[in-house]
Amino acid sequence: MLITMKRYVYINDDETSHDLYCDNRISNRKYTLLNFLPKNLWEQFSRFMNQYFLLIACLQLWPLITPVNPASTWGPLIFIFAVSATKEAWDDYNRYLSDMKANEKEVWVVRQGIRKHVQAQDIHVGNIVWIRENDEVPCDLVLLGTSDPQGVCYIETAALDGETDLKTRVIPSACMGIEYELLHKIKGVIECHSPDKDIRRFDANLRLFPPFLDNDLCPLTITNTILQSCYLRNTEWACGVAVYTGNETKLGMSRGIPEPKLTAVDAMIDKLTGAIFIFQIVVVIVLGIAGNVWKDTEARKQWYVHYPMEGPWFELLVIPLRFELLCSIMIPISIKVSLDLVKSLYAKFIDWDNKMIDQETGTPSHATNTAISEDLGQVEYILTDKTGTLTENKMIFRRCCINGVFYGNESGDALKDAELIDAVSNDSADVVRFLTVMAICNTVIPVKSKSGDILYKAQSQDEDALVRAAVQLHMVFVNRNANILEIKFNASTIQYEVLETLEFTSDRKRMSVVVKNCQNGRILLLSKGADEAIIPYACAGQQTRAFLEAVEQYTQLGLRTLCLAWRELKEDEYREWSLLLKEASSTLVDREWRIAEVCQRLEHDLEILGVTAIEDRLQDGVPETIETLRKAGINFWMLTGDKQNTAIQIALSCNFISPEPKGQLLSIDGRTEDEVHRSLERVLLTMRITMSEPKDMAFVVDGWALEIALKYYRKAFTELAILSRTAICCRVTPSQKAQLVELLKSCDYRTLAIGDGGNDVRMIQQADIGVGISGREGLQAARAADYSIGKFRFLKRLILVHGRYSYNRTAFLSQYSFYKSLLICFIQILCLWNQSFQFCQLDGL
Template sequence: SDFTWEVKANDRAYHRQFKKKVFLCWNRRKYADNAIKTSKYNILTFLPLNLYEQFHRTANLYFLFVILLQTIPEIATLPWFALLLPLGCLLIIRGARDLMDDIARHRSDRMINGRSCEILLGKRTLGSFSHLRNISTYGGRRRKKLSDKEGGHLVKVPKGKLQLLELRTLCKPCRAINMPRPAGMVAIPSVLGQTHELFPSLSSKQSRTLGISFQNTKHSFLEHLVDSFRLSRMPVVPLIGHLWVSFLDSFGLLQTVENAYGFPFLESLTLLKNSCGLSFRLGFLFFIKIFLMLVVISFCMAVAYGFLVVDFQSKHSYLSAFYSKSSVANEAFLIFWGFMILLSIIVPMSLYITFEFIYLVNSCFINWDLEMYYPPRNMPANARSTSLNDQLGQIEYIFSDKTGTLTQNIMTFKKCCINGLTYGPLKHGFWNKYADGNMVFYDSKLLTAIRNDEDEVVREFWRLLALCHTVMVEEKDGQLVYQAASPDEEALVTAARNFGYVFLSRTQDTITTNELGVERTYQLLAMMDFNSVRKRMSVLLRDPEGTIRLYTKGADTVIFERLRPGCPNELATEKALDTFAEETLRTLCLASKEVEEEVYQEWNKRHHEASVQLQNRAQAMDKVYEEMEKDLRLLGATAIEDKLQDGVPDTIHLLKKGNIKVWVLTGDKQETAVNIGFACRLLSDDMEILEEKEIYGMLEAYWESNNNLRDAQDSGPRFQRQQSKMALVVTGDFLDKLLLRTGEEQPQTTRKHSWLARLLRPRGVQSAREDPASRRERAFVDLASQCQAVICCRVTPKQKALIVQLVKKYQRVITLAIGDGANDVNMIKTADIGVGISGQEGMQAVQCSDYALAQFCYLQRLLLVHGRWSYLRISKFLRYFFYKTFASMMVQIWFAFYSGFSAQPLYEGWFLALYNIFYTAYPVLSMGLLEQDMSAKKCLEFPELYSVGQKDQLFNYWVFFVALAHGTATSLVNFYVALWAFDDIAGPGGICDYQSFAITVATSALLSVIAEIAMQIKFWTILSIVAVSSSVVLYCLMSFLTQNFTAFRVAPTIFRFPYANQNALTEPYILLVVLLTVVINTMPSLAVRLLCHITAGPEPGKSYQDTRVKVSTVELKGHFQRNSVRRRSSYAFSHKEGYADLIVRGASICGKTPRGPHPKQDTSLCPRTNIKVKESP
């Protein structure tokens, strides 16, 4: 629904109307206050709210229902504490953990809300923009807590001061950036993952009452924000001039100005209110299945009881008077509920809390791994999610960004092409005093052309780089410091600066440069910002001579489309772009034109009309931009180098050997991406690269065969040989045409690939019933999934997410996406697991990720070591948790056959209460925390073993049923060995009774379970030994406390087995029975392990050859030899609209810089890993 948000600057009377006294001292606010509250509870609400949350869990609610059933005497078959005690312990443990977490949140809230901010208190409202020029002397000042800040307060934000504000910045006085007109900035939490800013240019006529109103229709508020000022005695009009919209992190540091003044317009922050819960591996349906199984068993027991009663009555008719009081059906109904209570202990009550603890500790292991610690940034690995560790061991597809993820995202201006001539590095020095010593680019011919200042194209080329950007500048210690929205922007402006065209300063209306020693000021008429659709940015300027010029830079695809007919040097520039791409350089095209005054005036009217639209403003502005950005003159192209990160080739090599497919999704041009693929070992020289024509041909056969549902006739081995040598390279435009095509003719299948086309034929009625769009999607995913590597070039952030979504939909595999910038956020959120790289483009990817790493090379250890271990631990924990439960509790069913199906429990109540939470919890827990089948070094040496998790071999439905059958068999042995052994000695003259029989079965069950778990533990530590031995110690201790005569005299209905343990376990005969039971239970497991060891062959370390291959020089060579018919560009989509996070930058989540000098790092090693990468010569 539509809404309007209105705030007025320093108008306390206006905002007072929204505070109405409703009842006593309670105030009703239209707008929420600014206090941050991430905590859930307080002293009064903790207990009810926490219990409410905990009983939302299916298992807890089920046990509460069973405990309520126990209060009915007719069906109560267990002591009241048998279920209440374990449930109470679990609720207390979970509540204590929630309380500790909430206390930490309270502390964080108090710290944030307690921060002070300076409020300007004037006696008048801020009614004129002329007041902004002297705002520093406006009224008095008062320091207030951040939580007391309200809408309309004038707030001063000093430079370098950490703030948590959402402010409309009014003006920012600064020596380096003199802005005489007020500049506005919107700062909203980056819940969308993108960072922008808003700097409106305001007309001097707007000088009445200053306020702000936001209006929205239908769409999400944060996605479609329409900004306008409400002026007194004037209608709501939008901001006049160019808009840069900004979604910023809530925690901000003022970077490029000394101070700023603004007022809040959104008082409730949304970033800190977003949280997610634990996604449990065994969900609601699993417990429903167990519950239905208990219902079926209880029903069968009740039916059996009914038949037994009928048979008994027919044989003992003299007891008919006793049975006349109740019917058989009524008795069977009560027995049904009695068994429901008795068998409820089979439901894994402690599974939730144990799962959470295992996930948490395994996440801590990731955080504590020093091999994934990056000293230069003082950044360890960070497991931001604690519920996905086991899925790290089941990844089949990795979707990776290129820039900043595979590469360092440290851009260096390498080469350029000006007026058809290519210039590159030579060994000469600079004469310019502003030159940046970090840049390495020397060419005597270029230096001569610049210094002579005779070639107009050369002059315009460097002038464009100095003017067409969104870089902010400030002066530190006499040096200019640039802060750019992307590393590309900074590299280009730095290059222009080194060649004598220095960007000095900017205001809202002007840009000042120093060109070969002459200072020039240009009037900024319009800025046409970059976005992922336009793929370019332009500035319209009036130079000091009065000439209006348009400067444009962008992707070569869009620049060439907008050149004037017969533009000279176009062919030479294309050849230069091909050469740059073969060297894996990132390219960008530059163009300009002169604009007549009359043309500008007419265009400016349309530009103004588009800028004042409240609906579809962005589309209208883009249309106006298109009118201006045409008939351009090509100036040249730039080439920027972005080196690979350390360890990337070996990491991708290991991942591929682990049967993990790596897809690179990048905004770069095809040639650049392909050559990067060769450099990082994603592609190899013997691979056949499939491109658009071949893909169209193969997919055409797929579509034509929709009416022919024959199975593929091709043989499997041949396909496997072909698959390992195939790679797919597609572009974003190709994906749009392919997935959105309406059935136009495509090239026929080439005979060369007919085998693959036959393999891709649909294989079932379901494929025939799919709509054309689904068939196209399935065909593309089927083809891509059968290739060893896939590279998608020139894809937008939305297309990245679409590709991940299609693979998840049609392959049904676990996917991982890794990236470092805001353009990767959609992809990271779409994948099952998102990994953020803390790089040059900010923290947006990290904020939206499940795991944060400093380098791509750490991904190998995250997956092949921690992922594999976590999957192994979780799988073995689940298997033996269910095994131990069924091994002991299924005895209740066998005992029912000898107790007349009366729902009489066999075990003592305390054994049932303590079995899962004390007696057997620690051995299984140690397995879930510490188990390893091989060391971390072996995991990296033999990545082929990672496929066990991909196939889900360690825990699936088959493994679950095997564990159930194993536990059932163990329970049969425990019960019947004791039963048969007691046949000869039970009776009046025997030594065994019901209690001794129960103790014997319970002891046999416990020792058998502990022995089985001990045999399955492969990695023994001191904690593992303590965990296993503590189970026996706790059993003996608790048996002594619950079965002594003193306790029996105090509460005979609670402690019903006085001296039973002592009487039974002191008899040698019973001890021999227990020993025999344990031996019978363990012998089959030992036999199976021995058989598997014999048939499995040598150890993994001997069966596989050493996969460590010495990496050749990581030199970015030109592997891509073909000439492109269609040009593509590598203009980075990581570039953001406007000034990005240059004024306010999220810095609170960044790690602190370590004090003191860092130890010298060996750059030939992947940081903290053992994989060596040979340096390029």
């Protein structure tokens, strides 16, 4: 989708942007003092039950028809509304206090060329803001300068995305070399998109005014920004210009109250309430007619009944309305408060469960959503991520294949393979190049501890495993100083200058770096990625059969594979390509697509160096948990971005699917519509035929075929989803995960989605119940979920213990409430037979 709205931010201009954009006042409040009462009452009276109770309460104000003191209804009604309103007011007051604390925090801002202390809420778009080490970033900033001579700073984004590893940010190239004393005098303009909530993307252009730079356009990306609520670490100071402020920051745009989820029990209660209301109306009409008939035929004859001969025009309504009040207790007014209270208690039971505490990390289970505990006892489909959810996400380098030679096959550990160790000692050219790519084709940050040891901060567990494995093979990544990387191998030190970093995307499925060897001046392209994203781009004449065999062998063992490659670039070729990259990086329309197209022009004719195999072990208790839940009648789908063979092996090892002959795994594949259609029809026919057989049937599909199936053959795929208890979906994107959840929900299945990373958030939010694992990929999934747990095995207790108890208790409470109310009401109705359909009330009930 093209974004046409633009924002022009004039740097260090105290007047231009003040009226155009909001200030930096944060407001997460739902109400104000003026609108609290009407808005809260409107929200409460939007529910049918509250409307019904208000109608009954209003009718009881009419003395002619009410059998009881109106306080008997108005009292509980006002109490219920007051409790709900008080809870909303308290929550909103706490949000107000939190906002006030953030808004009144003092920060350094440049005003009229002078740095001043101001409150954070007084920051405006275009202001230059200074922050110091360990300070929280008050708004979204584009970096202009840092204390590091190379313009680098380190930030912690845990409050933004849950990831605790430090990330590198760098000032734009246009700001390189500007003296500290001149930073507060910078003038220029930033052209960027209107505010959005994508924390991983920022497409903009910077133009500085003379004398700093003569109108040269400089592209900006997310690496040139530090976003609100991040913390500056390991950097003395940094300064930047405010581009988004207040509720228009990326974090502010991401905030919001999620839509409430309606549980199956709540939906049933709503239907039951509607049915009882209809029944009540029928009873009232029948009794009202009978009462009016008796009044006209018999009552006027009785000497003790003082009915006037002629009554008012509304006389016919009096008796039916009396019966309406008499029968109003069919729908118990206490059920809503009772259910809210017990549901809160169910959530506390989950929080207090010591058997669901991860002893390794001390992470307890937590119920964020207190309203849907009983749905845990009605789950029909569980859709689960693989890496970090079923597995530990502790990556261990196990095997590798370098130029057709396999290492680690005999011992199961390539790092202890004598042949590989000898090759490293002898400076084998193939092995050295392979280890070089392992060590520097990444975004890892080496940090020296006080003891002198090197610690690695990696955003990816795979990259961390590769760098640590390279260290054990004497290729040590020592330092990253801006664009200069320092490598120590055996007794020599090598420095590389990073010219460009081509970041990993889910479409390209690879990442590359362009580096220049500082010793000999050679320019190299280093790449790593999935086999289908690397091997097809091998140079003509290179034999790739051994690498394909290595990938197949490693995936059969359930190992994660990456292919490594490189290519030497001519200086003219690089210079011409870099101009194209700069042009693509400067556009604000479809920048990501254009950059990917330019990257494709460089990432070809690669020399494949080898294949790495990384082990990601299953978590403890995963097979037993899946087996138990399957016996409980729950179906499982695995949604992963990993390779098909790796996913299948993990599925077999954790009892996700059954091996032959007990089970059968059917494959949906193809690259065209016709191929996918034929494959889908074949699998569907097999499923229909074998439905009566006691055989575990499952299907596997990759992301490409899935996209075609969902787009063109959705009806057939939906039928297959209904027939199959188990599915493995590989190479799927976050949006495809969410689509599959929506597909199962459209079939009226109660779904639970569980994951541990940011790529699982959409799936978790889409499902009826979202469960997040507090894992190594951060806390994004846990924060977005209804429930968070420390390990996958706790899912068994969450569903079979807490879910079952919550459902049984809620069902009993609901049934008892309606039973009690209906019983009392029917007793009063039966009394009417003895009272000749005259209005009566049983006192004390």
